[in-house]
Amino acid sequence: MARVLSLSRCVSAQQPLWLAVRSMSLEQRAREVFAAAVEAVQPDRVVRQCLERSGNQLKVGGQSFKLHHNIHLVGFGKAVLGMAAEAERIVGEHLVRGVISVPHGIQDTLKQHGKEQMLLPNGSRITVMEGAKHNLPDADAQRAAESIRQLASSLTDSDLLLVLISGGGSALLPAPVPPISLQEKQDVTRQLAAAGATIQELNTVRRSISLLKGGGLAACAQPAQLVSLILSDVIGDPLDLIASGPTVQCEMWPEQVWAILERYGLSSSLPASVTEVLRQAGSQTARLGATGSADETRVLNAVIGSNGIALERAGRRARELGLRPLVLSPGVCGDVRSVARFYGLLARFACSPVTPGQPVPLPELADQVLQLGPEVGVESWDIMRTLKVLEDSRDETWGATCLLAGGEPTVQLTGKGRGGRNQELALRTGLELGEGLGAGGGQGPVFLSGGTDGQDGPTEAAGAVTDGGLAAEAQGQGLQTDSFLANNDSFTFFSSLLQGKRLLMPGLTGTNVMDVHVMLLPPPPSYTKAH
Ligand SMILES: Nc1ncnc2c1ncn2[C@@H]1O[C@H](COP(=O)(O)OP(=O)(O)OP(=O)(O)O)[C@@H](O)[C@H]1O
Numbered sequence: 001m002a003r004v005l006s007l008s009r010c011v012s013a014q015q016p017l018w019l020a021v022r023s024m025s026l027e028q029r030a031r032e033v034f035a036a037a038v039e040a041v042q043p044d045r046v047v048r049q050c051l052e053r054s055g056n057q058l059k060v061g062g063q064s065f066k067l068h069h070n071i072h073l074v075g076f077g078k079a080v081l082g083m084a085a086e087a088e089r090i091v092g093e094h095l096v097r098g099v100i101s102v103p104h105g106i107q108d109t110l111k112q113h114g115k116e117q118m119l120l121p122n123g124s125r126i127t128v129m130e131g132a133k134h135n136l137p138d139a140d141a142q143r144a145a146e147s148i149r150q151l152a153s154s155l156t157d158s159d160l161l162l163v164l165i166s167g168g169g170s171a172l173l174p175a176p177v178p179p180i181s182l183q184e185k186q187d188v189t190r191q192l193a194a195a196g197a198t199i200q201e202l203n204t205v206r207r208s209i210s211l212l213k214g215g216g217l218a219a220c221a222q223p224a225q226l227v228s229l230i231l232s233d234v235i236g237d238p239l240d241l242i243a244s245g246p247t248v249q250c251e252m253w254p255e256q257v258w259a260i261l262e263r264y265g266l267s268s269s270l271p272a273s274v275t276e277v278l279r280q281a282g283s284q285t286a287r288l289g290a291t292g293s294a295d296e297t298r299v300l301n302a303v304i305g306s307n308g309i310a311l312e313r314a315g316r317r318a319r320e321l322g323l324r325p326l327v328l329s330p331g332v333c334g335d336v337r338s339v340a341r342f343y344g345l346l347a348r349f350a351c352s353p354v355t356p357g358q359p360v361p362l363p364e365l366a367d368q369v370l371q372l373g374p375e376v377g378v379e380s381w382d383i384m385r386t387l388k389v390l391e392d393s394r395d396e397t398w399g400a401t402c403l404l405a406g407g408e409p410t411v412q413l414t415g416k417g418r419g420g421r422n423q424e425l426a427l428r429t430g431l432e433l434g435e436g437l438g439a440g441g442g443q444g445p446v447f448l449s450g451g452t453d454g455q456d457g458p459t460e461a462a463g464a465v466t467d468g469g470l471a472a473e474a475q476g477q478g479l480q481t482d483s484f485l486a487n488n489d490s491f492t493f494f495s496s497l498l499q500g501k502r503l504l505m506p507g508l509t510g511t512n513v514m515d516v517h518v519m520l521l522p523p524p525p526s527y528t529k530a531h
């Protein structure tokens with residue numbers, strides 16, 4: 001398996017930093033940049049950065065709160081254990097009690113991965129409840145949601161409720177509006193997800209049939225002060241949709257929910273209880289979901305970690321590694337085929353060698369990139385800004401440009417193999433780079449795609465690193481890339497290729513801000529401006 005070369009390991013007393021950096025391959029640098037992105041959004045780090053305690057004052061988001069043994073804590077999500085451990089370290093004796101709902105088995109898994117700092121110490125005042133096996137709401141998660149509701153409902157106006165939220169929070173906080181049963185709610189969300197609904201659509205429906213989502217938790221916590229710290233795993237960081245927005249008051253209208261259910265052919269096959277809840281609200285033209293609303297002046301919602309924050313830190317690391325950082329967008333989505341094509345075109349635009357009399361067709365390539373933009377969630381403005389920098393870098397002596405992007409592309413599963421969207425994207429982009437630019441002899445662009453949670457689909461890898469030499473390497477080992485792709489078997493492919501050297505294996509990271517893409521683009525071998 002490939003290992004990440006740590007810069008600290010390659011710098012010796014005799015070796016100056018610049019020399020160490022120069023001796024690192026582009027692949028090693030891409031791995032370092034990814035590691036920096038993940039490090040920037042570690043749960044303990046992001047909590048430490050936003051919660052500042054000085055004596056009996058707690059500062060967060062520009063506001064100051066008096067501490068007098070009045071802090072209560074609840075949380076739900078895949079990264080919440082590490083967030084809670086740090087929050088408890090900071091508020092210390094002022095924490096009265098807490099309840100968090102975290103994924104089934106997470107404490108054992110974190111222990112196995114040596115992530116003790118993300119676990120709560122013996123004697124912690126926070127109760128950890130595990131549930132939502134396979135990321136689906138279950139009876140354990142429902143019990144945790146009920147404990148969280150009870151804690152929030154018991155507060156007075158001198159209390160402060162700290163709410164910790166991260167991705168996976170929706171499944172970990174199920175509280176269906178009666179008479180809807182947990183099973184019925186689960187069926188509706190499962191069918192929607194299977195029919196291809198986006199997370200935005202899924203959570204719009206979820207919060208309309210839930211007591212705690214869509215601002216319900218904030219309403220329960222009244223009259224206490226509420227501070228919600230959010231690690232975002234949704235493109236654009238929409239507060240009302242991350243974990244279905246339990247602390248965010250929002251407008252929810254029956255027509256909007258019916259439109260989504262109709263779009264996916266579910267409106268006529270809904271359980272009677274769900275139809276009843278939606279109809280009742282519709283006949284009163286009432287707001288759906290939670291009853292009651294919070295006094296917004298007593299609620300502070302703060303995004304403390306996101307894909308954008310990870311990309312920003314990755315950019316700083318790239319610069320330390322002698323690369324020119326260029327952030328494209330934290331909102332890349334769409335089918336991995338289109339995303340791979342998009343990166344292939346960008347690489348050709350930046351790196352095609354120029355031979356006299358054969359100018360690189362930059363305007364045509366730019367048009368193709370712009371046309372693909374809407375399909376992959378990237379704004380024309382971001383594309384034009386990026387193309388401008390890439391064009392300028394063609395005749396500068398900057399060394400490689402480090403193009404950074406993030407988001408959550410999708411894979412249409414047609415096979416039964418083992419893989420994930422990052423490994424499939426890396427495989428497809430490697431092939432695009434080979435087709436557009438040739439193998440590059442180790443000097444061409446390098447592409448990395450990795451899930452910041454360290455787990456890409458149901459595999460042990462987070463993603464993979466590729467370049468234009470991928471097709472030749474595969475051929476050399478008799479691996480048919482087409483059949484691996486048709487079977488969505490990217491993990492098996494990369495495990496076989498060069499004994500797994502191209503896999504990205506950081507292990508479980510304990511955080512999640514979607515995926516990070518790193519493309520290192522060396523300047524073309526020789527360039528004469530063709531216009
Ligand atoms: N064999 C496969 N090849 C490619 N993609 C796959 C494969 N199996 C599952 N996937 C994709 O992996 C995704 C689920 O994996 P994963 O748990 O990493 O992502 P997630 O649902 O976004 O969860 P998280 O928010 O924790 O990242 C789905 O988008 C699914 O289409």
Ligand SMILES: O=C(O)[C@H](O)CO
Nearest residue numbers: 167168169170242243
């Ligand atoms: O929990 C959820 O709803 C998803 O992870 C999006 O935040």
